Every structure is written in C-alpha cells, then in structure tokens.
Amino acid sequence: MVVKKIGDKVIRLVMGDITDLEVAAFVYDITADAKLGSGYGSAITTRGGKVVQEELDAIGSCPTGEAITTTAGKLKAGRIIHVNGPKFHEPGTEDKLRQTTVAALQLAEKNGITQLAFPPVGTGLYQVPLAVCARVMIDTVAEHLANNSSVEEVIFVALDTREFEPLAAVLQGGA
Amino acid sequence: MSTEVESYKIQKMVELLAPKLTRQVVGSLVGCVHCGMCHETCHYVMTHPDDPKMTPSYKADQLRKLFKRHYDWTGRVFPGWVGAKPPTRDVDLDELKDIAFGTCTNCRRCTFNCPMGVDTATLNRIMRGLLTQVGVMPEGVRVVSKDTWELGNQMGVLKEDYVETLEWLSEELVMELDDERATIPIDKVGANIVYTINPREVKYDPRTISEAALIFYAAAEDWTMPSWGWDQTNFGLFSGDDAMGAASYRHLQEKNAELGSQRLVISECGHGYRSTRCEGPNWSKTDQDFVMESSVMTMLRYIKEGRIVVDKTKNSDPVTFHDSCNNARSCGFYEEPRELLKLVCTDFQEMYPNRTENYCCTGGGGAMSMSEYTPRRLVSAKVKADQIAETGAKVVVTSCHNCVDGLGDLIRHYKLDCQVKQLVHLVANALVLEECAISKIPKEKPVPEPVPEPVQEPVVIPVEIPADRVKIADALSGRRILIVEDEEDTRIFLATLLQDAGAVTLEAVDGDEAIATARAEKPDLITLDLSMPGKDGVEAFIEIRNDPDIRDIPVCIVTGHPEFRKVIYDRPVRPPEGYMDKPVIEEDLVANLRRILETSRAEGS
Numbered sequence: 001m002v003v004k005k006i007g008d009k010v011i012r013l014v015m016g017d018i019t020d021l022e023v024a025a026f027v028y029d030i031t032a033d034a035k036l037g038s039g040y041g042s043a044i045t046t047r048g049g050k051v052v053q054e055e056l057d058a059i060g061s062c063p064t065g066e067a068i069t070t071t072a073g074k075l076k077a078g079r080i081i082h083v084n085g086p087k088f089h090e091p092g093t094e095d096k097l098r099q100t101t102v103a104a105l106q107l108a109e110k111n112g113i114t115q116l117a118f119p120p121v122g123t124g125l126y127q128v129p130l131a132v133c134a135r136v137m138i139d140t141v142a143e144h145l146a147n148n149s150s151v152e153e154v155i156f157v158a159l160d161t162r163e164f165e166p167l168a169a170v171l172q173g174g175a
Numbered sequence: 176m177s178t179e180v181e182s183y184k185i186q187k188m189v190e191l192l193a194p195k196l197t198r199q200v201v202g203s204l205v206g207c208v209h210c211g212m213c214h215e216t217c218h219y220v221m222t223h224p225d226d227p228k229m230t231p232s233y234k235a236d237q238l239r240k241l242f243k244r245h246y247d248w249t250g251r252v253f254p255g256w257v258g259a260k261p262p263t264r265d266v267d268l269d270e271l272k273d274i275a276f277g278t279c280t281n282c283r284r285c286t287f288n289c290p291m292g293v294d295t296a297t298l299n300r301i302m303r304g305l306l307t308q309v310g311v312m313p314e315g316v317r318v319v320s321k322d323t324w325e326l327g328n329q330m331g332v333l334k335e336d337y338v339e340t341l342e343w344l345s346e347e348l349v350m351e352l353d354d355e356r357a358t359i360p361i362d363k364v365g366a367n368i369v370y371t372i373n374p375r376e377v378k379y380d381p382r383t384i385s386e387a388a389l390i391f392y393a394a395a396e397d398w399t400m401p402s403w404g405w406d407q408t409n410f411g412l413f414s415g416d417d418a419m420g421a422a423s424y425r426h427l428q429e430k431n432a433e434l435g436s437q438r439l440v441i442s443e444c445g446h447g448y449r450s451t452r453c454e455g456p457n458w459s460k461t462d463q464d465f466v467m468e469s470s471v472m473t474m475l476r477y478i479k480e481g482r483i484v485v486d487k488t489k490n491s492d493p494v495t496f497h498d499s500c501n502n503a504r505s506c507g508f509y510e511e512p513r514e515l516l517k518l519v520c521t522d523f524q525e526m527y528p529n530r531t532e533n534y535c536c537t538g539g540g541g542a543m544s545m546s547e548y549t550p551r552r553l554v555s556a557k558v559k560a561d562q563i564a565e566t567g568a569k570v571v572v573t574s575c576h577n578c579v580d581g582l583g584d585l586i587r588h589y590k591l592d593c594q595v596k597q598l599v600h601l602v603a604n605a606l607v608l609e610e611c612a613i614s615k616i617p618k619e620k621p622v623p624e625p626v627p628e629p630v631q632e633p634v635v636i637p638v639e640i641p642a643d644r645v646k647i648a649d650a651l652s653g654r655r656i657l658i659v660e661d662e663e664d665t666r667i668f669l670a671t672l673l674q675d676a677g678a679v680t681l682e683a684v685d686g687d688e689a690i691a692t693a694r695a696e697k698p699d700l701i702t703l704d705l706s707m708p709g710k711d712g713v714e715a716f717i718e719i720r721n722d723p724d725i726r727d728i729p730v731c732i733v734t735g736h737p738e739f740r741k742v743i744y745d746r747p748v749r750p751p752e753g754y755m756d757k758p759v760i761e762e763d764l765v766a767n768l769r770r771i772l773e774t775s776r777a778e779g780s
Binding site for chain 2: 017037038039040041042043045046047048049050051073074087088089090091124125126127159160161162
C-alpha cells in the first residue's frame with residue numbers, strides 16, 4: 001500500500017477488485033445510458049444484486065463529466081457513485097477526467113460520505129492513458145482534499161501492477 | 176500528415192496508426208499487387224464468389240487507403256492515382272467495422288498464399304485495433320473487452336466463483352478416485368507446473384478441467400492452478416488492442432513468478448497459445464524467463480516418459496484432426512497433436528488440406544462473440560463442413576476451444592454426423608491408471624525404519640479405480656429440474672436420464688409454459704431448449720432473468736442453435752449458468768447440472 005497525507009486527509013493506493021472492497025463508497029465509470037454493462041458492472045450485479053441497476057434505471061442517464069449515486073445492494077460498500085468519464089480518446093480528455101473526479105468528490109460530500117474509493121477512471125476499455133489518468137486524478141483529489149473537503153480518505157484501487165505502478169509513481173513523486 | 180478529414184474519430188485513427196507502421200507492416204501495405212492469389216484461399220470468398228468485398232485484398236485496402244492518404248507521399252501528391260480515398264465521416268466507420276470484424280477471422284490462410292508476403296490478417300487486426308480505440312466495435316467485443324480489462328478474464332468469471340468451481344471439481348475427483356492426491360491444488364507455491372485455462376472451461380465445460388486434473392494426477396505431477404492470472408486466452412489478439420494483450424499476458428507472467436514455477440502450461444486453446452507463448456512477451460515488452468508449453472506437449476511428454484500409460488483401443492471411432500489457425504499457421508504447431516492423437520486412438524485419418532493449409536473453423540478471430548455476423552459465418556462454414564464430411568470421421572479432434580465452438584456450430588448447421596472433442600478428452604479416456612506413475616507411489620509415506628536398510632524394494636500400492644468413474648448414482652438426488660423442450664422424444668430422453676440420476680422432473684413444451692411452471696413450482700434448475708414454437712428459448716430466458724421471483728433459478732441451455740451465443744456475449748441479462756450443445760452426452764449433462772446446482776448462487780448472494 002502507498003499512502004500520501006494531505007494535511008489531516010489521506011490518499012491511499014491499494015491493489016484489488018474495487019467492487020469487493022469494504023468502503024463507504026466507491027466510484028464506477030458508467031456509460032451515458034446508466035447501464036452497468038460488463039466488467040465491474042457485471043461484478044456489481046452479481047455480487048450486489050439487481051437493485052443497483054433498478055435505481056440507475058429510475059435515474060435514467062449520466063452525462064459525461066457528471067456523477068449520480070445509488071445504494072450498493074449486497075456489496076460490502078455502502079454506496080456507489082457512478083461517473084461518466086471520458087471515453088475513447090474523445091476531445092478534452094484531461095479536462096473531462098478532472099471534471100469527473102470533482103463531480104464524484106462533490107457528490108460524496110453532498111451525501112455525507114467521508115471515505116471514497118476510485119478506480120483509475122477510463123484506463124482500460126476506454127483508452128485513457130494510465131500516466132495521464134494518474135497525474136490528473138491524483139492532482140485533482142489532492143487539491144480537493146486540501147480545500148476544506150468533508151471527504152477524509154480517498155483510496156485508489158488498482159486492479160493489477162499495470163495500474164498500480166503509475167499511480168504509485170505519481171503518489172510517491174508528489175510526497 | 177494530412178488532416179483533410181471531417182471525423183474526429185478518423186483523425187484519431189490516423190494518429191494512432193503512426194506507431195503501428197513498422198517495416199513489416201509498411202511492407203504489407205505497399206506490397207500488394209492485387210494479383211488475386213489470396214482470393215482463392217479465403218473461405219469467405221469461396222462461399223460468396225460474387226461479392227468482391229469478401230476478397231482479402233479489398234479488406235486490407237481499407238487500411239491501405241488511410242496509410243496512402245496520410246503517410247505515403249504518393250497518396251498525398253496523387254491521391255486519385257493510388258486509390259488513396261479513405262473514409263472521412265463517422266458514418267463510414269460502421270462499414271469499416273463490418274469489414275474488419277464481420278468478413279475476416281484473421282486466419283492467415285491468405286497470408287500464407289500471397290506471393291508478395293502480404294500479411295493481410297495483420298493489417299485487418301490493425302484496423303480492428305484502430306476502431307476499438309475510438310469506440311467502434313461489435314457489442315460482443317465491447318462486452319468481452321470490458322470483462323477482460325476489469326475482471327481479468329474474458330467471460331466475467333468472479334474470483335470466488337472460479338475458486339469455488341475448482342474446489343468442487345477437486346472434491347468430485349477425490350471422491351471418484353478415493354484418493355486425496357487427486358486434489359486440484361490452488362496457488363501452490365513452488366509447483367513444477369502452473370496450469371492455465373480458457374474461461375469457457377470453468378464457465379461451461381468444466382469436464383476439461385477434471386480431465387486435465389486426472390492426467391496430472393496419473394502422471395504424479397506437482398502442479399497447481401492460479402487463483403488469479405489463470406485466463407490464458409487473450410481478447411487483445413482479436414480486438415487488435417495491444418495494450419489489452421499486454422495486460423492479460425502480464426497477469427499470467429506475474430502470477431507464475433509469484434508461485435515460483437518454471438513452467439506455465441496452456442490448456443488446448445489456439446489463440447491462447449499464440450497470445451501467451453508468442454505475442455505476449457512482445458506486447459508487454461517483458462523478458463520471458465520461464466517455459467511456456469501447450470498441454471498437448473505436456474501430455475505427449477508424459478507418454479514418452481512413461482509417466483502415463485494409455486490404451487488407444489479405448490478410442491476406436493474414426494477420428495480426424497482440425498488444425499487451429501493460430502496453432503498451425505501462426506505458431507508452426509501441428510505435428511505434435513498428430514503424434515499424440517495417433518498414440519491415443521486407433522483410426523486416425525487426415526482431412527485435406529491440412530496443417531498450415533487447413534481451413535478455418537470459421538469461429539476464430541473472436542467471431543463467436545459477434546452474434547450479428549452469425550448468419551454470414553455459417554454460410555462461410557460450408558467449406559469446412561464439406562472438408563469434414565469427406566473424411567467420414569465420427570470425431571473431429573481439435574486443440575482449440577474456439578474451434579470446438581465453431582466446429583460444433585457448423586456440425587449442427589450442416590447436420591454432419593460427428594462430434595467435436597479435444598485431445599484432453601481422448602487422453603483421459605485412454606488412461607490405464609493402474610500402470611501410470613501415480614500407481615507406483617504409496618498413498619501414504621512409509622514410516623522410516625529406525626535402522627536404514629541397505630537395499631529396499633519400493634512399496635507399490637496399486638490405485639483402486641472405481642468400475643465406472645464417470646457415472647455417479649443419484650448425482651441429482653431429490654433435485655427438482657424443469658425440462659423445457661418442445662420435441663417429445665428429446666424431452667422423454669432428458670426426463671429419463673435425469674430421473675435415473677435421482678432428480679424429480681417437471682416438463683414444459685414452450686417458453687410460456689416454462690415461465691408459468693417456473694413461477695408456480697420454483698424448481699432448483701431449468702434446462703432450456705431454444706428453438707420452440709411460440710415464445711422461443713431466448714425470449715423465455717430473458718423474461719426469466721427479468722422476473723424477480725424466478726431470476727435466481729439457475730438455467731442450463733441445451734441447444735443446437737448458435738444464435739444463442741448472443742445472450743452469452745452481448746449479455747443483455749446475466750448469462751446462463753450452463754450451456755450445452757445438442758446432442759448432449761449423458762454423463763456430461765449430469766455432471767454439468769450437478770456442477771451448476773453445487774456452485775451457482777443467486778444474484779447478490
């Protein structure tokens with residue numbers, strides 16, 4: 001685990017399956033139609049039950065850069081914050097990633113969530129370069145935590161060493 | 176580089192093409208003289224002779240147009256003269272998708288027959304990669320890619336489900352052999368062999384895992400299966416996404432290193448073997464410091480070393496061998512499976528052409544996951560169907576899971592009188608356990624003598640093999656199973672089979688009756704046919720999955736229709752717990768239903 005302190009707040013980096021994490025809330029990168037789909041979406045449905053998709057269906061959509069929230073069904077997490085991050089090299093990827101990260105943090109604050117787990121948003125199927133993601137997301141989270149955020153702990157969850165290494169490099173480089 | 180394109184996505188594709196332009200790729204882009212030699216080799220051309228868009232050169236020309244217009248000076252200066260007319264609008268991308276994914280299985284047969292050495296399959300794979308990077312791909316490719324990226328395997332198997340299935344298979348094998356040494360070890364550090372599989376095995380065909388475990392047991396091998404990094408397939412090969420290919424390979428490489436093994440064995444899978452053994456180290460730009468081999472090599476080695484003994488008369492049906500394109504054409508791996516096959520069956524005959532000239536099963540290149548192209552795929556499969564029919568074989572053996580599905584589809588579609596098997600089936604079936612290495616090792620360590628003896632004969636305790644290892648009496652004892660099947664003969668056959676195994680059976684003849692019976696009776700499991708009058712099986716399955724009262728009842732599809740793969744790959748709802756092709760093998764069906772009942776869980780449990 002890698003840890004970085006921001007005043008009395010903390011950013012951690014761990015490796016594992018974010019949908020299986022015991023945490024107040026975690027972030028899921030969803031599509032605009034608010035469908036969970038495969039990958040982590042499939043894990044949420046299988047482990048957490050259909051309730052998450054039913055709540056998403058009631059909300060209806062999630063525009064790029066925005067965030068919505070649902071319960072987490074029977075998952076170990078308390079809630080899920082769904083964000084629609086940049087996808088497939090779309091224009092303004094860095095700005096949209098920054099906007100998405102802030103949207104998740106603000107929604108967490110609004111819901112009284114003090115502990116939030118992030119995946120490296122968009123770095124798999126959606127082709128956001130890991131180095132870009134690590135720099136933008138960690139910088140954005142650090143800046144947000146330093147500015148009177150009610151979120152006390154942010155956990156970055158890497159699936160594997162491929163994701164872990166660039167996130168660790170940015171966290172350690174900025175320590 | 177020119178920027179005269181309207182579409183942002185196409186601009187990105189042009190940018191993303193630049194790092195792909197190695198000397199070999201450029202050689203293939205500029206080397207084509209449109210001589211037509213490749214046309215005669217392609218199963219799509221042979222079955223669509225009047226459609227020029229099926230020719231390999233036409234498919235490769237799509238990438239050539241981009242290259243010539245934006246990177247080659249002739250195309251920049253004289254675009255009209257050299258055919259440099261690439262697509263410029265987003266709407267054009269759908270046609271490119273259809274060509275790259277729907278008219279080519281990247282089998283490389285054209286590559287081998289090109290006098291100029293043009294590697295059309297590589298060009299097509301590059302086009303697929305450019306399209307997927309800008310988000311243009313068949314739905315099945317999107318679903319499978321996301322599973323691969325986020326769950327580490329291409330069928331979305333969760334870690335706990337994978338481990339639980341292995342543990343269940345292990346318990347079954349130990350019970351059948353009455354020997355604790357038959358346990359399937361998970362994450363054993365320092366084992367000689369780490370065995371990796373195709374997710375299809377754990378999800379829909381677990382018998383291949385049991386058979387491999389039986390062979391490792393017979394050979395007294397020190398082996399293990401990893402709890403992570405176990406998927407030796409690699410969808411990056413199909414989608415053209417090198418980064419995904421690298422990520423998938425690293426999972427295997429890193430887990431193998433963590434377990435301290437020197438040998439990674441890859442179960443019978445053509446693209447898995449190619450991706451792991453040949454492409455992975457290049458995609459990931461990492462050193463390879465351990466041995467990687469196909470399980471075909473492992474089984475052959477065991478026989479040659481005398482660690483397992485086989486009796487070929489146990490496999491007496493006429494057998495032919497289908498070469499996986501990735502094994503034969505991309506890895507030069509075609510003699511070893513034949514050598515092994517001749518050791519475990521009595522009546523082997525070649526199909527023609529064979530080895531590097533063999534025809535594709537038509538399920539390669541990820542085709543099984545692209546349901547929108549199934550009708551075209553089955554038309555193109557006529558070439559393979561005729562080739563198999565000419566052999567008169569009752570069994571088509573192949574060392575590839577994709578080929579198993581592709582061949583299974585065409586055998587049913589063209590009503591061929593044969594079935595598909597893998598070498599692991601034949602080797603396991605031919606084992607003479609009493610003479611294998613395991614029988615020469617005492618079950619328990621002998622108690623050391625207080626005074627060492629100068630010479631002592633080894634203690635030999637023969638393994639006791641149950642008379643019928645496969646059939647388990649009352650395997651489904653007391654379980655209530657709803658059989659949904661419109662054909663009376665088949666329904667009676669299934670009911671008798673399951674009742675003999677101890678199940679209480681319920682029956683329905685169409686989709687509506689299936690749903691009504693499921694709601695009223697809440698069975699423990701449903702076997703579901705697909706082609707039925709009225710509401711068909713696909714509709715019924717989706718309705719079952721969307722009904723809160725019955726959606727958690729496990730479903731095993733028993734079908735002869737390839738269209739159902741849409742439900743598995745496009746995944747509009749949670750996929751079925753089991754999938755079996757017709758005609759079913761009795762022991763396989765009982766074993767599969769038992770596995771489903773023992774390991775399935777309700778959504779969210």
